[in-house]
Amino acid sequence: MAQPELGDEILRLDNLNVHFPVKMPFVQRLLQREKAVVHAVDGVSFSIHSGEILGLVGESGCGKTTVGKASVRLLNPTSGRIFFAGQDISKIGGRSLRTLRRKMQIIFQDPHASLNPAMAIGRAIGHPLWIHGSEFGIQNLSSTVFRERVQQRVLSTMREVGLTPEEQLYDKFPGDLSGGQKQRAVIARALILEPDLLVVDEGVSMLDMSIRAKVLELMLDLKRQHGLTYLFITHDLATAKFICDRLAIMYLGRIVEIGPARDIYADPKHPYTKALLQVVPIPDPDKRKEKVLPRGEVPDAVHPPAGCRFHPRCPAVLPSCGWEGRDFVDFLDEHLSDPKRAGDDELVLGPIENWRTNGLVASLEAKPLNIEEAVERVKAVLAEAPIAMAQAIESVSTHKRTVIIHFRPPNELRQTQVGDRIVECLLYQ
Template sequence: MSESPLIQIEDLKKYYLVKKGIKDYFKKEKVYVKAIDGINLTIEKGEILGLAGESGSGKTTTGEILVRLQDPTNGSITIGGHPLSGTDRESQKAFRKEVQMIFQDPYETLNPRFNVFDTIAEPLRIHGLKDKKTLYEKVIEVLEIAELKPAEHYVHRYPHELSGGQRQRVAIARGIVVNPLVLVADEPVSMLDVSIRADILNLLKDLRKKMGLTMLYISHDLSTIKYLCDRMAIMYLGKIMEIGPVDEIVKNPQHPYTQVLLSAVPVADPNYIKERILIDDEAPDQINLPVGCRFSPRCPYVKDECKTCDHSFQEVSKGHHHACIFKKEDLVKNENHQIKALK
């Protein structure tokens, strides 16, 4: 690990103005949806950081801001010591080459009018590579890296002629063809068959080794994060609840929300008796957020102190494991919630 992080995210915020009608434009007090509400993250060079949480927690928005598909409301992001806020055309173009994204849906992210060659060659053309022979050789090379072999059999196919796994490999090849520093993977295996998910995860592992890639891996599936990532950050309603090495969080989860997520992960052993923590299905309104801890309305261990929680971190162990300030030994189950042993 390097002394200074490759990616530094400080006090990142993303608010969306709620517009219900024409009168809302003239109101003095604006109403916002706080998708991201002041998060801090660092990613070391060559590290894979997993960002976990349920739908609506702000994971994808964080990834899209990192690749400049959205602009932040506030906060700063630096990559390799350079701020993300450069606005001139040349700096934006250079940034696009260094940070690439793999999207969740392989059926919607490929242009149906482009064959595989045109899909992968397009980023190279944008960045100035025009020689047809060099383009073809580079496309063949990255298809081989993405394990679409023999590459010559795929290069002239169109997306409708490919399976879901093959499409996602093409999307990965498109992402790595310009040799980026950072790859943002937004749930890249969630829409794929279970039988090929491990192959895609292994491919991402190999890319880290071969190309020295740094990754932000976004997922609601903690089992894939445990398999792939070095560290994990747990996100809920725009806040980071817990962050640390994957193994430490899995073995010793501190925040109740982390415990709830881990209790929902399936176990392959049919004889294993699993303790499942049941909570309210309905998340709080993202416009009128709860006072204090964002998770308190659904938490099975809620206490009076939770109403004054400011989501500050405390160190849990020497392995750089931090959690929202909440002592696990003080947890007391609320009788309004249930904890059941599921077999």
């Protein structure tokens, strides 16, 4: 099937970085040499064309909302550039930003929290028109003509999003509406200014399955009728499959794979995408796969892993993917906490807090007389470690009473064109 023709570029992120300062006590801040930051978004680039739905997918905390908010400038980028319809909007503020807001709207997960419980639905939907009234050439916002125009616009938008009977619902409060109706009201409020881009952040995640499908259908209808463009953020690949033209798979602040949704579902390339697809629940019980995500927690975004950020969890990991001192210490910690495997290793290599790490190096000041013993034990532990990790080690050496494990530097990771998509993984370089 031929790809639909793409329109003009609506949104482009060019090496976007958004870092947040880590809140910490004053004394700790003084002692810390470098300022600790959360690397929420780290070098993200993509573009969305008019009429397209780009899905941004990834586990909790990978930076999806931060990308969404920065795209509509609810957050300032730390560096990198954001273009909207060809205009660099990375640094604009004041009136220019306000005008722009009409053109780009964002919808969040919880419709209840997005609506003021004390404001009737009709008023809430029309509210953006009051705020932007002067931009519609209306000077006197209290004029009866304007009021009537707003009401007519609100009623027709309510009809369009299926909030009917609209005359009756107009004066209802959010508390009187179901979850699905509330999300329709939020969509109506976002549409009333006729935006070009809608960022939908987990917009249907809180809805029941049956209502979810209807709201997704509505979004597709609205796209067709209004030529809308969506950045559709979700942690749920099943929802993304239903609605998205292209997918961007995000892991710990980076896009690891981006391309046509159909192709990614049929043949995921990046090991993380493969793992995510394995956990998508399949409705047919005979075909249900075991729900497994790669071992381990998502690492913290303050100290992202070296090399490929997915390497500590990657089932296909290579020796050159980014192994570093703390990976050995994490593995040793796991080893020592299993008495069956560890035997009396703790006496020689423990406690784990005595280990020091610095980038590619892990070291331990051995207890007196135990230096050779410590080296032997380290080698024995490494014999059980993932092969790629063991092969990444350049040397296990000693200096006075310190055992030093040195890893080889990782290979440089580049975004690589693989067929119709871009993948960031050494397997394809």
